[in-house]
Amino acid sequence: MAFRGPKVWLWRWRRNPLRRRADAVEAWVVLGTWLVTVLVGVLAGLAATRSVEDGLARERAEWRQVAARLTEKAPGSASDHPATFSGDRVWGNVRWTAPDGTTHTGQVRVGPGSSAGTAVTVWSDLQGHLVSRPATAAQAQLRSSLIGALVGMSAAAVPFVGGRVLCGRLERRRMSQWDTEWARFGPLWGRKTS
Structure with a gap:
């Protein structure tokens, strides 16, 4: 079992000699992704809910x-x-x-x-x-809430998946850099330990 030290909040933004530029970029990408995901999900969900409620209220009034x-x-x-x-x-x-x-x-x-x-x-x-x-007021509220939640989650999935794809590419790039550096310094390090 590996030893884990205390969890350090916001470690990617703190000064650290081992922190790379890619770590800071990834931190900002993750933060931006979460903010956009929440914002898009909430706004799309509220817009869909309002639209469905208005349509069902119009049906109740006209039919x-x-x-x-x-x-x-x-x-x-x-x-x-x-x-x-x-x-x-x-x-x-x-x-x-x-x-x-x-x-x-x-x-x-x-x-x-x-x-x-x-x-x-x-x-x-x-x-x-x-x-x-036509749907009653209670049925309309339930329908519009469910549709709003589904639309909000669907809309939020777009920036979330985009952020995950971008983080995956950053991770692959970082691992490629590690491989390049290890190929360059690995043989030198092995000679000194023998």
Whole structure:
């Protein structure tokens, strides 16, 4: 087991006769990489979160519930599948009137065996197109937070990986310099010890 002395903070910036210029360069690269990584990750995450929250809030404000009617009997029969489970629904054709007065048709999930003319509640955008139910405020906050975290981590990965690649190149260059110096001084050192 190797002996380790006390950990010295900021050792790459302290004066030391063994410190090379490459050590100081690597220290600044590591510091810069971490600062840029954190800054890019936080800013990208916040921007994505705000964008998603704004989009979902706009959907909540613009999308409306509309009363629609089945145009024909839905496939299946109600006795075969009790409509207690949301997975026990079938596609049915419906007709509704948009806020501008135009009539639209589309398909939505309804209970099996629903008769023609059955009232169904659907969601419509300002143009009268069918849309899904908008996210609630709590759902929107959760979605935007998750998307913001994913975007932030993804964006932060770019400068982090770039910094790691640069540090790897600096390390290879430093090892090459060590090999060159060892090849030059190694044989001289061996003669003096014999």
